[in-house]
Amino acid sequence: MKKTFPVGAVLTxxxxxxxxxxxxxxxxxxxxxxxxxxxxxxxxxxxxxSAAFLNTIVYSTVASLIAILIGAVIIVPTAYWVRLKVxxxxxxxxxxxxxxxxxxxVVLVFGYIRLFGSNSWLPLTSSTFGTDLLLVIGYVVLSxxxxxxxxxxxxxxxxxxxxxxxAESLGASRLRTIVTVxxxxxxxxxxxxxxxxxxxxxxxxxxxxxxxRPAFGPYLVQLxxxxxxxxxxxxxxxxxxxxxxxxxxxxxxxxKPGQRWLPRFAQRTTP
Amino acid sequence: MSFLSITNAVKTFGTNTVVKGFDLSVQKxxxxxxxxxxxxxxxxxxxxxxxxxxxxxxxxxxxxxxVTDLAPNKRxxxxxxxxxxxxxxxxxxxxxxxxxxxxxxxxxxxxxRVKEMLALIGLSHLEERYPYELSGGQQQRVALxxxxxxxxxxxxxxxxxxxxxxxxxVSLREEIRAIQRQxxxxxxxxxxxxxxxxxISDRIxxxxxxxxDQIGMPSEIYNHPKTRFVASFVGTLNVxxxxxxxxxxxxxxxxxxxxxxxxxVETADAQGNxxxxxxxxALSLLPSESxxxxxxxxxxxxxxxxxxxxxxxxxxxxxxSFDMFNSPNxxxxxxxxxxxxxxxxxxxxxxxx
Amino acid sequence: xxxxVSASTADLGAPAPxxxxxxxxxxxxxxxxxxxLFAFLFLIGPVLYLVVGAFQNAEGAFTFANIIELGSPNIxxxxxxxxxxxxxxxxxxxxxxxxxxxxxxxxxxPVWVRNAFTTFSGVASNFAGVPLAFAFIATxxxxxxxxxxxxxxxxxxxxxxxxxLFSFVxxxxxxxxxxxxxxxxxxxxxxxxxxxxxxxxxxxLGASRRQYWQMVGLPVLTPTILGCFLLLFANAFGTLAxxxxxxxxxxxxxxxxxxxxxxxxxxxxxNLGYALALGMVVIMGVSNxxxxxxxxxxxxWQK
Numbered sequence: 014m015k016k017t018f019p020v021g022a023v024l025t026x027x028x029x030x031x032x033x034x035x036x037x038x039x040x041x042x043x044x045x046x047x048x049x050x051x052x053x054x055x056x057x058x059x060x061x062x063s064a065a066f067l068n069t070i071v072y073s074t075v076a077s078l079i080a081i082l083i084g085a086v087i088i089v090p091t092a093y094w095v096r097l098k099v100x101x102x103x104x105x106x107x108x109x110x111x112x113x114x115x116x117x118x119v120v121l122v123f124g125y126i127r128l129f130g131s132n133s134w135l136p137l138t139s140s141t142f143g144t145d146l147l148l149v150i151g152y153v154v155l156s157x158x159x160x161x162x163x164x165x166x167x168x169x170x171x172x173x174x175x176x177x178x179x180a181e182s183l184g185a186s187r188l189r190t191i192v193t194v195x196x197x198x199x200x201x202x203x204x205x206x207x208x209x210x211x212x213x214x215x216x217x218x219x220x221x222x223x224x225x226r227p228a229f230g231p232y233l234v235q236l237x238x239x240x241x242x243x244x245x246x247x248x249x250x251x252x253x254x255x256x257x258x259x260x261x262x263x264x265x266x267x268x269k270p271g272q273r274w275l276p277r278f279a280q281r282t283t284p
Numbered sequence: 285m286s287f288l289s290i291t292n293a294v295k296t297f298g299t300n301t302v303v304k305g306f307d308l309s310v311q312k313x314x315x316x317x318x319x320x321x322x323x324x325x326x327x328x329x330x331x332x333x334x335x336x337x338x339x340x341x342x343x344x345x346x347x348x349x350x351v352t353d354l355a356p357n358k359r360x361x362x363x364x365x366x367x368x369x370x371x372x373x374x375x376x377x378x379x380x381x382x383x384x385x386x387x388x389x390x391x392x393x394x395x396x397r398v399k400e401m402l403a404l405i406g407l408s409h410l411e412e413r414y415p416y417e418l419s420g421g422q423q424q425r426v427a428l429x430x431x432x433x434x435x436x437x438x439x440x441x442x443x444x445x446x447x448x449x450x451x452x453x454v455s456l457r458e459e460i461r462a463i464q465r466q467x468x469x470x471x472x473x474x475x476x477x478x479x480x481x482x483x484i485s486d487r488i489x490x491x492x493x494x495x496x497d498q499i500g501m502p503s504e505i506y507n508h509p510k511t512r513f514v515a516s517f518v519g520t521l522n523v524x525x526x527x528x529x530x531x532x533x534x535x536x537x538x539x540x541x542x543x544x545x546x547x548x549v550e551t552a553d554a555q556g557n558x559x560x561x562x563x564x565x566a567l568s569l570l571p572s573e574s575x576x577x578x579x580x581x582x583x584x585x586x587x588x589x590x591x592x593x594x595x596x597x598x599x600x601x602x603x604x605s606f607d608m609f610n611s612p613n614x615x616x617x618x619x620x621x622x623x624x625x626x627x628x629x630x631x632x633x634x635x636x637x
Numbered sequence: 638x639x640x641x642v643s644a645s646t647a648d649l650g651a652p653a654p655x656x657x658x659x660x661x662x663x664x665x666x667x668x669x670x671x672x673x674l675f676a677f678l679f680l681i682g683p684v685l686y687l688v689v690g691a692f693q694n695a696e697g698a699f700t701f702a703n704i705i706e707l708g709s710p711n712i713x714x715x716x717x718x719x720x721x722x723x724x725x726x727x728x729x730x731x732x733x734x735x736x737x738x739x740x741x742x743x744x745x746x747p748v749w750v751r752n753a754f755t756t757f758s759g760v761a762s763n764f765a766g767v768p769l770a771f772a773f774i775a776t777x778x779x780x781x782x783x784x785x786x787x788x789x790x791x792x793x794x795x796x797x798x799x800x801x802l803f804s805f806v807x808x809x810x811x812x813x814x815x816x817x818x819x820x821x822x823x824x825x826x827x828x829x830x831x832x833x834x835x836x837x838x839x840x841x842l843g844a845s846r847r848q849y850w851q852m853v854g855l856p857v858l859t860p861t862i863l864g865c866f867l868l869l870f871a872n873a874f875g876t877l878a879x880x881x882x883x884x885x886x887x888x889x890x891x892x893x894x895x896x897x898x899x900x901x902x903x904x905x906x907x908n909l910g911y912a913l914a915l916g917m918v919v920i921m922g923v924s925n926x927x928x929x930x931x932x933x934x935x936x937x938w939q940k
Contacts, residue, residue, distance in 0.1 A: 022744025026754075029737045029817070033757060036772045036814065039782035043775035087675055094668035102669060109676045115921040116684055117875035119892050120914040123899050124683025127690070127907065150679050157680075209763075216766055218878040223899050233767040234882055237774075244771040251768035252760075259760045336837055356840045363841045369834035373856040382852070383842035416937060427838075434842065 037252065044245035056246040063243075065232055073221075073229035076145070077214035080152035081207045084160045087153070089203060092164045093195055097174055110161035113154050118219040121151060126223065144224050151220040156210035163209070163266065167202020168195075205265035212258035216251055287312035287470050288333070288438055293342030295328050302328050304494035306342070313468040315461065317481035320491035321517070326474045329491075330440055333472065335359050346437055359438075362431030362469075366443040368423040370415040376402070376426050377411045383434035401429040404463060421452040428460065432467065439464065439471040445480065453477075457484050478518045482506065490514045507563075512635045515561050522562040522604045523635065528552040536560065539579045539599040543629045551634055559635045564594075566631035567606035569614065575626035579604065583617045597625060684918060690911035703912035712894070712909075716916065719874055719891040722805060726812040727869035731862060733813065734820025741821075742828045755825065758818030765815045770882035773811045777802045803884055811879060816869050823868070827861040827935065864931035871924040875917070891917055 047056040060066050088110075095106050113121075125147050129137040137143030173195060180190040196203075218230035233251075237244045286309035295303040303325040310316050318326035331337040333344060335356030344352045351359050362383075370379050380401050384394045402408040405425040415423055424444055431439060441460070445453040461484040464471050475481050481488050482502040490497045490505060490513075498510045509515035516523075526538035533548035538560055552558040568575060581599035593616050596605045606625060608616065617623045694700045706712065741751045776783050779796060787793040801807055831854060839849040877892040886897060891913060898910040 019740075019745040022740035022746050025736055025740035025744070026746060026750055029733070029740075029754070032817075033761060033814070035783060036776040039776035040772040042782055087672055091669055091672035098668055099666065106669065106672065109673075109680070112676075112680055115871070115918065115925045116680070117877070117892060117917055117921065119875075119877055119895050119899070120687065120917055121680075121683060123895065123910060123914055124687050125679075126899060127911075128683045128686045153675075154680050212763055216768065218767055218881070219896070223896070230767065230878070233771075234878075237767065237771060237882055238885075245775045248768040248771035248775070252764055252772070255764050256760045259756075259763070263759070334837075334841055336840075356837070357843045357845060359841075360843075361841055363838065365834045365838060367832070367834055369832065369838040371835060371838070371853045371857075373853065382839070382844075385852075386843040386848060430838075430842070 037249070040245045040248050040252075044242060044249055047242035056242040057250075060243050060246050060250075069227055069229045069232035070215075072227050073215050073217075076149050076226075076228065077152060077211050080149045080156065080214055081210050083149065084153045084156055084210060085164075085203050085207070088157070088160050089164055089196065089199065090191060092161060092168055093173060093191065096165075096168055097177060107161070107165075111158050113157050118151070118155060118217070119223070121154060122220045122223045125151065138224070144226060148220055148224050148226050148228070151224075152210070152214040152217065155217070155220075156206070156213055159209045159213075160203075160206040163202050163206030164199060166266075167199040167205075170202075171198050173198075201265045205262045208258045208262035208265070212255050212262075215254070286310060287314075287347055288472070289345050290329070290333070291343045291345075293329065293332055293339045293344065295325070295332060295337060296340045302494055303332070303339075306494075306496055308489060308496065308499065310470055310472065312470055315464055315471045315473065315484065315486045317473045317475060317485040317488045318491055319475060319478055319481040319488050319518070321476060324491040325494040326489075326491045327442055330442055330472060330474050333438070334361055334363055334440055360434070360436050362434070362436035362439045364424070364427050364431050364439075364441045364444045366446055368415070368420070368427045368447075370418075370423055370427055370430070372415050375412055375414050376407065376418075379415070379426055380430045380433050382430060387434055397433055401433050404432075404466075405429045405459075420448050421456055424448065424456065425459070428463070432463070432469070437470065439469050441471070441473045443474050443476070445475070445477075453480070460484070482518070488518075490517060492517075508633070509561075509635075512559070512561075515635055520564055520605070522564060522567075522606075524560050524562060524602050524604065524632075526558055526560045528556045528558060530556060538632070539581075539602060539604075541577055541579065543577050543632060545632070545634075546630055549634060560632050561635045562604065562627065562632045564604075564606040566627045567604065567625040568627070569608055569617070569623060569625060571624075571626045574628045577627055577629050577632075579625045579627075580622065581625070583619055583621050583623050586616050586619060588616075595623075597623060599625075684914075687911045687914040688918070690908060691915040693911075694908055703908045704915075706909055707912050707916055711889075712913070715889045715891050715894045718805075718889060720920075722809060722812075722890060723870045723873035725805075726809045726816055726873040727866050729809060729813050730816030730820045730869045731866045733817045734824055734865070735858075735862060737817065737821050738824040738828050742825060743831075751825075754821065758821050760818075762815050762818040762822065765876065766878035767882040769811060769814055770879050773802060773807075773814070773883070777807065777810070808880065808883060808888070811883060812873055812876070816873065819872065820865055820869060823865045824858075824861060827858055831857065860931040860935035864928040864935065867924040867928040867931070871921045871928070874924075875921060 042052075044056045045052040045054065047053070047059065091106065095103050126138060127133070129135050129143070129147060131139045137147050176194055176198070177190055180194045181187075185193070216230050216233065217228070218234060221228035222231045222234070233244070233247060236247065288308075288310040290306055290308045293303055293306040294301065306325070306329055308316070318329065320326045328337060332339050335351070335354060339352060342352070343350060346359065346361075371382065374382065377398055380398045381394050384397055389397070398411075399408070402411060405428060407422060407425055407429075410418065410422065410426075415426075418426065427444075444460070445457055448456065457480055460473075473481070473485065482505075485502060487499060487501055488505050489499045492511075492513045498505055498514045500508075505514060506519055509518065509521075512523075515521045524538050526536045528549045529535035529537070529542075533552075534545050536543055536545060536549060536558070549558060567579075571578070579597070579599045581597040581604075583595060584598050584603065585596045587594040587596075588610070591610050592607045593610055594605060594607050595616065596603055604625065608614065691703050692699055692701065694702060707716070737754070740746065741754050773781075775781055777795070778784065779802075781802070784795050787795055802811075835853055835857075836849055839853055844852065875892065877890075877896060880888055880890055880893060881896070886893060895910060895913045895917070898906070898913065
């Protein structure tokens with residue numbers, strides 16, 4: 014069989030590549046045009062100098078980090094327990110963890126507002142703290158499918174049943190086992206899930222907007238209505254940020270427990 | 285008149301020459317096996333016949349027609365793959381009918397032919413089943429029926445039994461041979477299992493390192509191996525060091541005994557050393573008239589293998605192994621005992637190459 | 638390794654098991670309680686509240702009025718718009734993703750091309766929402782780079798010929814940026830699963846390339862393609878931030894309508910909001926369930 018040059022495939026790949034790259038180039042170019050007549054980083058400077066930017070991004074970062082923490086604390090022991098003690102519940106837990114994929118954020122936050130509103134049995138929305146809490150919980154719920162899958166895969170990769178038995182035969186209590194044996198070994202999986210959560214939560218719009226919190230997402234939308242060049246700069250930064258998160262997520266997803274973070278630079282000689 | 289002929293086929297992948305000049309002439313209705321270890325090039329030659337690999341040089345003709353440059357879908361060849369390769373979206377009927385549908389055969393004729401094929405492989409009751417509902421052996425039989433349905437000129441089988449259990453392997457290979465005989469279709473069968481090749485082939489091509497070391501009938505290959513590789517790959521072999529008599533090239537000294545060979549030695553080196561081969565079944569603990577040579581030695585191990593007992597014996601500084609039937613009248617020797625193994629001088633032969 | 642709880646209790650002697658069994662099971666269930674509590678409080682609970690509320694009126698009595706009002710011209714138009722947009726977006730994504738997948742995986746291109754697209758797709762499928770809208774405004778907006786280049790270099794005035802980024806068609810092009818990668822990522826393993834032996838077997842039986850694709854390749858891929866189409870549909874249906882950032886609140890897809898309802902920017906009728914939410918959950922639930930069914934079917938074949 015003669016090998017002919019794959020013209021069709023090359024054209025398709027080129028077309029797709031340009032569809033992906035051209036908007037990025039265009040956005041970057043646009044973001045450099047703030048100063049009339051020349052290309053410069055004025056838009057970026059304007060963004061970083063803006064108090065609103067700093068405040069909202071700090072708010073969103075903190076909210077995301079807390080969401081990651083809560084998510085890990087709820088999901089890791091659950092995944093561990095399901096694997097070890099109640100494997101029959103596994104399909105149920107898995108199904109629940111996937112439910113957020115069919116509940117759009119707008120529906121979720123609507124439910125929160127009605128169920129935890131000012132006239133309800135648990136008026137969380139009446140206080141700022143309560144609303145912040147709701148926002149963070151919303152992020153935990155939205156990231157649940159990804160977090161659960163990451164941790165579950167991580168636990169599947171190490172044989173936690175045997176690890177638990179080994180720890181217990183050496184005298185460790187259940188809690189101690191979780192903290193000192195299980196957690197470190199699934200740490201990489203947790204971090205991997207964390208990066209995905211972070212990337213979802215940081216620019217999240219719907220929950221933040223409807224709960225009226227000063228988060229990064231609503232700030233972005235407002236900026237888009239008010240300004241021309243700064244949104245482009247933010248879009249580029251956002252893309253770079255998402256890229257970074259994905260890369261790190263992949264890195265941690267494939268990292269084995271105990272694997273070195275950096276390659277060995279110097280060889281240690283044994284005495 | 286050869287039906288399928290391969291002339292000086294060579295196949296190179298980059299810098300690696302996988303097939304180094306292969307010639308073969310297959311008669312119509314013949315069943316030929318390509319036998320050899322992994323990497324010897326047997327599958328590559330088969331794929332060249334099928335048309336999935338283009339020979340770097342050389343020619344392939346089928347029924348007088350040069351097919352070397354012909355696309356696989358025009359060669360009218362049937363092929364059975366190691367991994368069955370049944371189409372998962374079609375049931376058994378659909379799979380077998382595939383080639384007929386492509387050829388444009390009418391509905392009635394297709395149905396008749398498929399039913400015929402199903403009867404041939406004995407799976408008429410599984411017509412509606414899908415591949416994932418079938419066992420490995422059943423899938424392979426359907427694959428065979430699918431390949432044969434369009435009445436191809438040549439049938440190729442690429443290690444079709446390797447993925448199956450041992451028992452099924454044996455029964456299925458008999459079935460394949462029986463069907464092939466019934467249809468009289470020219471067949472090439474690739475395998476690495478020498479027992480498989482010997483039991484069902486008209487001729488065997490033993491391949492090694494991209495070349496055909498020997499082509500011949502199973503008995504010929506077994507009894508008169510041309511190269512050391514063929515001798516050791518097909519069946520077990522005792523290889524013994526020997527010394528040729530300076531004065532008489534037909535006399536050798538081996539295992540401390542002097543043996544008269546049927547013909548002059550050809551492969552002795554300058555010091556007169558050479559290697560001789562002896563099949564285990566040529567040796568026996570029982571003397572007889574025809575077995576005129578005796579090796580004396582010490583028994584090293586006795587392995588009970590059911591109907592056969594395998595004995596390893598040290599003769600001088602060589603080790604030989606031979607089999608004896610598990611007979612109630614003849615007790616096997618004990619380890620450490622001295623014993624005598626007898627064989628006919630005509631059974632020991634020279635190893636060339 | 639699974640620990641069979643029932644087995645460990647069955648080993649006990651006859652009289653004791655009942656009490657022992659209950660205690661052991663209780664202790665195990667306790668371990669997953671936090672998760673279930675959390676899920677009920679903050680996921681299942683709120684959704685159920687809305688679902689129940691959809692069938693109630695302001696006084697709390699059972700009624701179908703809200704469901705019926707979903708059929709009112711405005712709401713029905715919203716659903717129609719959402720469904721049409723999601724269908725178009727899913728179709729574009731499915732076709733484009735399949736073509737790209739075929740080109741990159743089966744087209745004979747070097748492996749690094751596939752890896753590059755896979756990595757990029759992982760990022761792009763998450764790059765939805767507000768920044769994506771900004772990026773496309775900078776590209777295809779009235780002053781976007783591509784618009785300007787087409788006008789200055791090729792003399793094609795995009796907006797004069799009727800194109801508008803801030804429209805149904807424009808929106809579906811923006812959606813493609815995250816739909817195409819998603820399709821590519823999901824279809825890639827399915828394309829890998831197309832065994833080369835199938836193609837060779839088809840070829841040796843006389844089939845041309847087209848016949849192979851028609852009779853084997855596409856039929857085998859169809860469950861995955863359909864499943865992915867449904868996934869893309871659900872994905873598009875639930876998108877809000879991208880639409881909002883691009884079109885403002887005026888483009889009446891269902892999520893935006895609900896958004897406005899919650900904001901209180903329209904005549905506030907929470908029960909109607911519940912019905913809208915119910916409609917959304919039903920549509921998303923049905924499409925995702927069908928996706929899972931089709932995915933299982935496909936996996937069964939790829940044995």
